[in-house]
Amino acid sequence: MPNTALVRRGLDGELDRRLPKGLVGRVWREFARPYRRKLVALIATIVIASALVVAPPYFIGRIVDALSQVRDGVVPAGVGRTVTLSAVGLIVLALVTVLFSIAQRYYSAWLGEQLIADMRQRAFRHVQRMPVAFFTRTQTGALISRLNNDVVGAQRALTGTFGTLTANTVQVAVALAYMFALEWRLTLLVLSVLPVFVMAAKYAGRRLQALTRESMQLNADMNTLMTERFNVAGATLVKLFGRYDREGERFGDSAVRVADVGVRSAVVGRLFFATMSLVGALGTAAVYLVGGQFVLSGTMSTGDVVAFAALVITAYSPLAALSNAPVDVLTALISFDRVFEILDLPHPITDAPDAVDLEHPRGDLTFDRVRFAYPSAADSSLASLESGWSEALDTTPGPVVLDDVSFSAAGGQTVALVGPSGAGKTTMTALVPRLYDVSGGAVRVDGHDVRDLTVESLRAAVGVVSQDPHLFHDTVRANLRYAAPDASDAQLEAACRAAQIHEVISALPEGYDTVVGERGYRLSGGEKQRLSIARVLLKDPAIIVLDEATAHLDSESEAAVQAALRTALAGRTSLVIAHRLSTIVGADLILVVSHGRVVQQGTHAELVRAEGLYADLYHTQFAAAEA
Ligand SMILES: Nc1ncnc2c1ncn2[C@@H]1O[C@H](COP(=O)(O)OP(=O)(O)OP(=O)(O)O)[C@@H](O)[C@H]1O
Ligand SMILES: [Mg+2]
CATH class of the missing domain: 1.20.1560.10 (ABC transporter type 1, transmembrane domain)
Structure with a gap:
């Protein structure tokens, strides 16, 4: 609870505040x-x-x-x-x-x-x-109160x-x-x-x-x-x-x-x-x-x-x-x-003055000695918006979350990220569509540093399916069209069939016109993820970033999600935070991430043979999950 002394101080500070010249x-x-x-x-x-x-x-x-x-x-x-x-x-x-x-x-x-x-x-x-x-x-x-x-x-x-x-x-x-x-x-x-x-x-x-x-x-x-x-x-x-x-x-x-x-x-x-x-x-x-x-x-x-x-x-x-x-x-x-x-809040992630469009993306993806720390509070926000009273924000940048991460995937390949919780997997995926910018090194798409591309063309080339996808409070149709405003109904349906979600939507009381409530609450986690896969299919990006839904899905929807994924990933470069053995085994490249570093990389066959974290994970987690 904001304590009164602080609020008062903040208020006085506000009154005493010097207004900028001009x-x-x-x-x-x-x-x-x-x-x-x-x-x-x-x-x-x-x-x-x-x-x-x-x-x-x-x-x-x-x-x-x-x-x-x-x-x-x-x-x-x-x-x-x-x-x-x-x-x-x-x-x-x-x-x-x-x-x-x-x-x-x-x-x-x-x-x-x-x-x-x-x-x-x-x-x-x-x-x-x-x-x-x-x-x-x-x-x-x-923020809302400020804007109102x-x-x-x-x-x-x-x-x-x-x-x-x-x-x-x-x-x-x-x-x-x-x-x-x-x-x-x-x-x-x-x-x-x-x-x-x-x-x-x-x-x-x-x-x-x-x-x-x-x-x-x-x-x-x-x-x-x-x-x-x-x-x-x-x-x-x-x-x-x-x-x-x-x-x-x-x-x-x-x-x-x-x-x-x-x-x-x-x-x-x-x-x-x-x-x-x-x-x-x-x-x-x-x-x-x-x-x-x-x-x-x-x-x-x-x-x-x-x-x-x-x-x-x-x-x-x-x-x-x-x-x-x-x-x-x-x-x-x-x-x-x-x-x-x-x-006046700066937009740190915008087009460079000489940014070029990413045209006809092939989907080659490279991380070149990437280092990353989450920006400090002072760098990402405004004191008066954070807590209701004015206090100086912390200027120390966060700890280094990724260090010296390098790998390369050719267009169309699947890269699986595995590793313990908090290792930095989600963070890695966030760097591809430039939700954040690297602190050191570079992320490259088709050989271009992502910071040299126009944000619009980069984001058009990258599709993201997160673990808990967000749906706007609107109809299924409108949520799908968010990815492709001009898509015909037939196209929407085709995408949903490919994502194994068409049957579920058709069974809803109003079909594609059903309003999925705030945060899409009427759909289960797996259904929401498949709907979001359909949305990405409509967007048709060259690169897909996917945070695979964790276990707790029943076997039927597990099979459905797998089938959906196969379609979604076919012909696209994909960076998948994988929890399913099937996804991992099928990947062209597996990155084992631990404490912000890639400690091992290779194919399943190579990695099981080698001593190391992957073999441990395989024997303890994945094999068990499979059984
Ligand atoms: N927005 C953020 N600001 C500051 N630190 C963050 C932020 N998001 C994540 N972190 C930190 O970065 C580290 C890596 O987090 P990340 O979410 O990438 O892990 P992860 O490998 O995806 O874990 P999980 O498997 O549990 O999802 C963690 O120590 C986390 O506390
Ligand atoms: Mg994560």
Whole structure:
């Protein structure tokens, strides 16, 4: 559970964080400039609507002045006219204000939504291309929350903060100018209470800001917990260990803290509001008190005093908002910065500048003195995405998992990998489609270092069937078409027949249109693997990488998988992590992997004859499994 001290430290760290230079310029270039016409329209509507706030006090002042000329029931000429015109002015003004506010809302909504859509798309496209190492480290919940909340935060920044800032500045400027024009001494008096105001606003702003951040962080924690516990694997684990209560407490803890933060921010907000009204009342009272004297001494008209009192309120509230502007702007920019942080994550595994396409692959596969260590946390992820609080990530690379691994297979050959658990077999297979890049040496396909090929053409040439294949939550047909979008139904069926899975699919309630649930849970492990073999057959790659499903299959599906494999591997180079003796014996080359090294290689016949790990494995495991 994230402990509070750490979360707090993380939050402060976030607030203190120095924003990169040129951030504003970047926001402008990447997200605002394309829409500058609408942005200008927005600013224009904001400026006009804000400037209009001084008009009602003006008309009210005129009405009061006209009426105060009425003495003992005698109405001087023109009073009725002034009152009527001013009243009409007020109505017209209200209408115009409404029109402008609607226009303003339209432009700000349009820009805001457009910005959200832009940012989301860019972030999604970018994150997709991150290497596997990133996804193994990053907490999905934290990532999703970043893509949802910070994107919305950035949008609020652009339309909200920016809009309010402009509106308030214009409003204050116009109101103060009018006030000075009416009576400068009174204006200075009104401004003298300003420090109280600014302080209250600053305090409240800071508190609210910290509270908002805390609640965002807590929400992100809850998200992470839910996404992790509510996927099938997580939920099953919780059940099997009977941890409902503990998980409930953990979640409840965050939920209660969110509630607590909600109450605190409500109170702080109200306190601030109350202070504002108090100071406002104070200012108004002072205006009437001192302004009254001015009227008596004949230096000011009654109408002007009334107008002035009304202006006090229109000047105070934007001033309060503006005193918080630095914090608001900073918060807004932090959201942008957090989104940019994602957009700027490097893509280490991309095409080299002079990458070439792998054309008509033969499938020759060579490992040349390959060394490999899993990348360090700092190299593969972002601190703020990992754990919910900012701590520096470990920069030490993982231990060397593969060392000096060399072998060569000609197109069409089958290479079997055997060896104890944790030896590095899966890791070796991950290097072929460049899920990771080697730390030393090279993996070559048809003589090209895989890093010199375009990733797209390389991955098109390599098909992977993993031990626990993933199926999207979609129909069988859609899952198959993922490999070949243009395949006809007949082609899908042929692939499934070859993979020995057609009968199983046909027996499903809706055949090929059956939705295989999240993680394809309705199919057994063996069935899923055969479906994934069918998927690879549709892709028709020159090289196949296959993590053979381990034992625990009944003999019927064992036979089915074997038949499926024979078809799948025929005519293709294959790198198979083999558990079945039949696969191993039939391989052109067997690599015995132990502690990250290839300790023996050769054919079955050669290796059984030699003393060594293979002979041991053969006699203990494979022979026994066969019997
Ligand atoms: N994503 C990863 N990050 C860091 N280390 C990893 C990662 N995946 C595997 N390792 C480590 O690399 C070593 C080799 O793992 P690998 O999965 O290649 O073994 P394996 O031979 O496939 O084992 P098994 O037969 O059990 O599947 C192990 O020590 C493992 O802890
Ligand atoms: Mg493995």
